[in-house]
Amino acid sequence: AILQLVNIMDLSHIESVSSNGISRRQAALAESVSSYSSPCQTQKVTLPKAKPILSIAKTVDEANAEYQLISEAMKILKESDKSALPPIYGGTSPWDKSIIDTDDDEWLPAALSGYASSMDLQSILQADKVCTRLVEVREWAHSSRSVALAPEVSRICQEISVDQLRTVLKEIGGTVQIVRKRTLFDPSGNKSFSFQLDESKFPALRLLREKEQETMADLRGSIQQLLQNKKFASKVEKVHNNGENIDAFEVDGRMVVSTKQSAASSIGVVRGSSETTGTCYVEPKGNVEKGDELAKIRDEITVVEDQILNHQVSRIVQAAPFIDCAIDLMARVDSIFARAAFGCILNGAVPIVHND
Numbered sequence: 321a322i323l324q325l326v327n328i329m330d331l332s333h334i335e336s337v338s339s340n341g342i343s344r345r346q347a348a349l350a351e352s353v354s355s356y357s358s359p360c361q362t363q364k365v366t367l368p369k370a371k372p373i374l375s376i377a378k379t380v381d382e383a384n385a386e387y388q389l390i391s392e393a394m395k396i397l398k399e400s401d402k403s404a405l406p407p408i409y410g411g412t413s414p415w416d417k418s419i420i421d422t423d424d425d426e427w428l429p430a431a432l433s434g435y436a437s438s439m440d441l442q443s444i445l446q447a448d449k450v451c452t453r454l455v456e457v458r459e460w461a462h463s464s465r466s467v468a469l470a471p472e473v474s475r476i477c478q479e480i481s482v483d484q485l486r487t488v489l490k491e492i493g494g495t496v497q498i499v500r501k502r503t504l505f506d507p508s509g510n511k512s513f514s515f516q517l518d519e520s521k522f523p524a525l526r527l528l529r530e531k532e533q534e535t536m537a538d539l540r541g542s543i544q545q546l547l548q549n550k551k552f553a554s555k556v557e558k559v560h561n562n563g564e565n566i567d568a569f570e571v572d573g574r575m576v577v578s579t580k581q582s583a584a585s586s587i588g589v590v591r592g593s594s595e596t597t598g599t600c601y602v603e604p605k606g607n608v609e610k611g612d613e614l615a616k617i618r619d620e621i622t623v624v625e626d627q628i629l630n631h632q633v634s635r636i637v638q639a640a641p642f643i644d645c646a647i648d649l650m651a652r653v654d655s656i657f658a659r660a661a662f663g664c665i666l667n668g669a670v671p672i673v674h675n676d
Contacts, residue, residue: 392469581598
């Protein structure tokens, strides 16, 4: 059965948890486990410990250990083959000083707090990309080349809970795609897009969408037949978009044509209008029954998509503390390479710290 998403924690409960000194990771994971387990099951999950992104040395040994990490990073930076770098930079590098604005992890606070109802298909796609990158970092850390060049830096990334990440990716990996979308203001669909579940991974959804496409084809075919009638065609106003003349398009899920207000009632049911031009968007009378059928199919699709989304979100919520910890580990490595790159720019040397 596909799990139904619920609001895991109310505000009063969050306050009581926080006042007891429990970390956000512990609170989020404890609630997610209790919410998505059956009453007769008890899941024991070892919470990841919080990892500092920057380490402030308090002893000579800690200082030398930190400088050792920077030394290893400098060694990798001096390699001619840039594939030796950890896969955390995308199109940038440790030398890049620009500020990168990204929202790839904007879904994580909601997942950690338990208020995941705000997560949508875009969040799933973002989580997919983030988890994929984290798995790549973990694989880099286990490669023989990375271990040989930077054993201590590699050890940091080896702490990433890859099993948790792969469990999430098994559920969400490659399931969301970006598709073009035709709208009233963009009938050709050149500028509009939406996030959509990949039907090839969900057989029930695929069957419903095939039925939807067949019904849409029938509606378009019916309108094209109507346009062969000169009397009907004379009442229809074409929509011009980027040099294209669009006869029919969707308004609120209904296939309509554009016409003047005076002719609207003779064509069919008015589904919308423009206050500025007085244009009406009308569904032809002969298409109303088929349009109702299309609406029912789309309602079924929405139910199935919501079930899939809720299930995927529940998986992300359960793994959120591990994802958060993995991002901290990746950020820790990024900070090491940033300092190493700065040292290389200044032609600096790594010191050896002693007690005097």
